[in-house]
Amino acid sequence: MRTMLVTGSHGFLGSHFIHELLVKYPAYQVVAIDREADKVPELLRPLFANKRYVFHQVDIRNSDAVAQVFEHYEINDVIHFAAKTHVGESMRNPGIFAETNVLGTFHVLDCARKQWMDGPFEPKARYADSRFLHISTDQVYGPRDHGFADETMKYDPISPYAASKASSDLMVSGFHESYGMDTVILQAPNVYGPHQQDDKLIPIILQKALTGSVIPVYSGGEDVHDWLYIADFWRAADTMFHLGEAGETYLAGGEAPLKTIDIVERICAALDRHFPGNDSYTKHIRFVEPAGGAKAPHRFAVSAEKLKQQLDFVPETEFGQGIQDTIEWTLSKKRLWEVV
Amino acid sequence: MRTMLVTGSHGFLGSHFIHELLVKYPAYQVVAIDREADKVPELLRPLFANKRYVFHQVDIRNSDAVAQVFEHYEINDVIHFAAKTHVGESMRNPGIFAETNVLGTFHVLDCARKQWMDGPFEPKARYADSRFLHISTDQVYGPRDHGFADETMKYDPISPYAASKASSDLMVSGFHESYGMDTVILQAPNVYGPHQQDDKLIPIILQKALTGSVIPVYSGGEDVHDWLYIADFWRAADTMFHLGEAGETYLAGGEAPLKTIDIVERICAALDRHFPGNDSYTKHIRFVEPAGGAKAPHRFAVSAEKLKQQLDFVPETEFGQGIQDTIEWTLSKKRLWEVV
Structure with missing residues (x-):
């Protein structure tokens, strides 16, 4: 052991x-x-x-x-x-x-x-x-x-x-x-x-969308993260x-540098397909200013080359598939709540 | 104020x-x-x-x-x-x-x-x-x-x-x-x-030399510092x-990357001139191995260019002069002790 x-x-x-x-x-x-x-x-x-x-x-x-x-x-x-x-x-x-x-x-x-x-x-x-x-x-x-x-x-x-x-x-x-x-x-x-804590970006977007709340997007959605x-x-x-x-x-x-607004729109589109409401989920998007004045959007993007070259590792799950799986897990959890 | x-x-x-x-x-x-x-x-x-x-x-x-x-x-x-x-x-x-x-x-x-x-x-x-x-x-x-x-x-x-x-x-x-x-x-x-605390390299060399003790030099004196x-x-x-x-x-x-052994020898030579004993101070130098096994000597050397280019600063005191002034201060302190 x-x-x-x-x-x-x-x-x-x-x-x-x-x-x-x-x-x-x-x-x-x-x-x-x-x-x-x-x-x-x-x-x-x-x-x-x-x-x-x-x-x-x-x-x-x-x-x-x-x-x-x-x-x-x-x-x-x-x-x-x-x-x-x-x-x-x-x-x-x-x-x-x-x-x-x-x-x-x-x-x-x-x-x-x-x-x-x-x-x-x-x-x-x-x-x-x-x-x-x-x-x-x-x-x-x-x-x-x-x-x-x-x-x-x-x-x-x-x-x-x-x-x-x-x-x-x-x-x-x-x-x-x-x-x-x-x-x-x-x-x-x-x-x-799946299983990410509720106060992080993608769970927040999903929770807001699925409860019919406003989906807040900061810095014009122009921040980029991998x-x-x-x-x-x-x-x-x-x-x-x-x-x-x-x-x-x-x-x-992750080889997936994405703008926040792209993530929000992809989630809304996926929800429109799989869990349609009366309106598109995109209607709930609101651009808001962060506290403390306007902040230039930041772009974080990283290379995956060293891990690929030296340890032969590449990520397998493309963002579209990953977000799909995350939505399905979230929906199954939400349905559980609704039944209970 | x-x-x-x-x-x-x-x-x-x-x-x-x-x-x-x-x-x-x-x-x-x-x-x-x-x-x-x-x-x-x-x-x-x-x-x-x-x-x-x-x-x-x-x-x-x-x-x-x-x-x-x-x-x-x-x-x-x-x-x-x-x-x-x-x-x-x-x-x-x-x-x-x-x-x-x-x-x-x-x-x-x-x-x-x-x-x-x-x-x-x-x-x-x-x-x-x-x-x-x-x-x-x-x-x-x-x-x-x-x-x-x-x-x-x-x-x-x-x-x-x-x-x-x-x-x-x-x-x-x-x-x-x-x-x-x-x-x-x-x-x-x-x-x-002048006024440096006693447990640092140059004060140690001076104290050992002036008290007739062995001057220990680690890593063959090949470590380089600026x-x-x-x-x-x-x-x-x-x-x-x-x-x-x-x-x-x-x-x-400082624009003065120097091997430890060079520093020790320069100090000994300066003492031989200004505070001669029966023998050259270099006779007291001993090469010792650091605890924990041999360690490759390290070379630390830094550029002074940014400070020169951007803030127009250059060091004024060449190492020979600086060590001379340090020795004189140390000797005056030592003479004081001897008088007291």
Whole structure:
């Protein structure tokens, strides 16, 4: 049995990762931690009594609590998802982002170092193949007017969220350089799909549309982000964890840079086809100004070349198919509510 | 009167900066903080009863203590020196580096934001020209076999110290991008000169030589660092603070990349001339292996071009002169001890 610590287990990415990992690898067991013990994600509920899964409520800002996890379990690997992720919230309250994303990451990283290493570049025999997979974001590179960000580029964060993630990436790669720890960094663009939390863009659009509410679109819908379907995110994380080179950073590009307005219109069109109302859903779209004055729209676009060239990975789910699957999952959930 | 908060006031750079600032600018006053209240640097002792100088013992890891400073004073500008700086110590105890250099920087930065800004890109009228000067290091770029690091390059820290400083730089530039705060980052190479603390390379060499002890040289003396004289550091900081462009980062290159063994031999030669003993001081040089096995020597070298081109700044003190002045100061201090 190989014991993996998964931090941020109750998030969209973490819960999906654990679910898929335990299905695919019978010899892996998971120690899951999250700062919230309630609101157990649907994908983790069947694991409640599973011998290969344990959960502890741990806030990674608390270094003692993190240390206790490493005292109780012989952790072979760490998959570090735990992070505050809401860009807008980071503008209002940057402190919790610095504490969680930077210092919290440090706490997990340093406990792993103490468990795995006798000294710099001297791993303990039992932990010679231990790996720390850090989940990060393409936003560390900042926006660009044209072209695609790649892993060679300088970090240039434009939000406290992105700055905190960029800092945490440097902590992780710094531990590889300083101590010879086996670390890999996965930088994902926006991920979407079934089971995503309700306060993210695509779930908001779907909820607003399906409840007949106004669909708010900021910055004229001209913001561009790259999108990766959750099943492809899992495959990318699985690939990097098992095949990635120690010390490397990989962008998991979705090859789908899309304007927000295009996403909204594609969702509305799909809903018009599959769940038609009296009017087109597009009638509910409203362009609104973000609080704090007009902000130039930002374009985030990333290259998927390094992952393709070096680890032979390409995303499989094209955006149209991914959004279709997401809508179907959302509708099945909505129908359930309506029946209940 | 303009009120400047200087953090890390009791350090080599901070104390020198305050001394020169108060001499040059009669309309500036300084609120100085440091985590240590004893060991007042010689340069600050004459300021004890000066109306333009106040000191408070504050550890920047304590966000409440930092907030109290901003409650008590209307801080116009921040010059942020406070940091843990010893690379070897960072390997043994990285936690205090993450807490001080990253989270501590965040605390100071966020208090300044709250004091200076009504909201993102909305500075309060009274603080419309407030500036945050962050003192950092060329080590954020990591070593290179040839050529010179410049400000366009990707951060690649190889020690917990450098990783923590790189993270703090991203926090600072992130606050410029996120909130429109006026920030400038000064990245200095190794700084040397009179009044430097005893545990740094040149003071150690001088102390060992002058006490007839073995002069230990690590990695065959093949490590290369760029060196900047303290008077030039002050001029660079003064220039950047008053003339630097908001949001920019400037390397204050000393234009003196030198091998450690060259530094040791130049110091020994200068001592042989000015303070001769029975034997040459070079007889005391011993090559030693660092703890934790052999480590490839590292070469840190930085470009001084951006500062020269954009702010018309060049260092004035050539290394030979700077080391000469440092030796004379050390000897005068040593003679004082001998007399006492």
